[in-house]
Amino acid sequence: MATRIYGWLAGLTASSALQRLRNQTQSRGGAALAVAWEVELQQEVPSLVAAEEGRQAAGRGTQWVFLGCPGVGKGTYATRLASLLHVPHIAMGDLVRQEIDHSTFQGIQLANAVNKGKLLPDEVVLSLLLKRLERGAACGESGFILDGFPRTISQAKILDQVTDIDLAVNLRLRNDVLISKCLGRRICVNCGKNFNLADINEESGGEGSRIIMPPILPPQACLSKMISRRNDTEEVIKDRLQVFASENEPVEDFYQKQGKLLDFDVPGGIPETWPRLLAALGLEEKESMPHKLVT
Numbered sequence: 001m002a003t004r005i006y007g008w009l010a011g012l013t014a015s016s017a018l019q020r021l022r023n024q025t026q027s028r029g030g031a032a033l034a035v036a037w038e039v040e041l042q043q044e045v046p047s048l049v050a051a052e053e054g055r056q057a058a059g060r061g062t063q064w065v066f067l068g069c070p071g072v073g074k075g076t077y078a079t080r081l082a083s084l085l086h087v088p089h090i091a092m093g094d095l096v097r098q099e100i101d102h103s104t105f106q107g108i109q110l111a112n113a114v115n116k117g118k119l120l121p122d123e124v125v126l127s128l129l130l131k132r133l134e135r136g137a138a139c140g141e142s143g144f145i146l147d148g149f150p151r152t153i154s155q156a157k158i159l160d161q162v163t164d165i166d167l168a169v170n171l172r173l174r175n176d177v178l179i180s181k182c183l184g185r186r187i188c189v190n191c192g193k194n195f196n197l198a199d200i201n202e203e204s205g206g207e208g209s210r211i212i213m214p215p216i217l218p219p220q221a222c223l224s225k226m227i228s229r230r231n232d233t234e235e236v237i238k239d240r241l242q243v244f245a246s247e248n249e250p251v252e253d254f255y256q257k258q259g260k261l262l263d264f265d266v267p268g269g270i271p272e273t274w275p276r277l278l279a280a281l282g283l284e285e286k287e288s289m290p291h292k293l294v295t
């Protein structure tokens, strides 16, 4: 599949999709929002080719969603693919954290839910997504890779009414490894980059085959600036994995029925996983253009 820059937002800003998302946000609790927040394939390349043709016909950029448990590596691979495809990587968790950092009353309410590992109401995440898309539209962004949205069937249905998703990439990984990966997550408070201290080298037995995932260590400058996410405790992680399992299955089914689901079992660390993921997507790595960051 060729990697090019497309004029996706010609379609999106021409108001239709953004306006529909705006309408959805308002109709799904605009009043409550105004008060409380003021601010929610199976592995066959032919399906991907069809998705690519549909996207080109629509004259817009790649629109993919990334599904997968907390800690599976959605952020890592979505970021890389976004750079390769010249589209923005939009991570719902980042939008939520930015909201928590920047606001007062609303931020505290969001933080309470997030710290307990609960999903936020659709209205809230839709609103954050809408604001992010509008900021991107103003900067001429085209296409997207959404990471962490949709996470519920209602979110998937809303998104489906708003725009055509070309592909849903569903990353899968053993539960015991997921828990270790979540516990090992660190963020540098200075540069904002994510790292992972977990050094996974699990023998087979129990849940599956041997899996090797070396740590993603920070550069020297970040070493003393590393923090964990407040909700990355074992108790909360187990809770989140349970919430995830019950919420994600209907979303997988939804995209499966549309022939847009690509299930991908993460085989190990980045050097092993990245080329296999590219192959599963029918993509080749070429020199990518830097994407302008919208915060």
Ligand SMILES: Nc1ncnc2c1ncn2[C@@H]1O[C@H](COP(=O)(O)OP(=O)(O)O)[C@@H](O)[C@H]1O
Residues within 6 Å of the ligand: 069, 070, 071, 092, 093, 094, 096, 113, 114, 117, 118, 119, 120, 121, 122, 125, 148, 149, 150, 151, 152, 155, 240
């Ligand atoms: N699509 C979503 N719907 C509802 N809440 C969400 C969504 N995405 C993120 N959140 C909230 O933001 C938090 C952080 O998200 P994220 O960074 O994706 O973390 P995790 O993958 O560990 O759950 C989630 O625990 C949840 O409270």
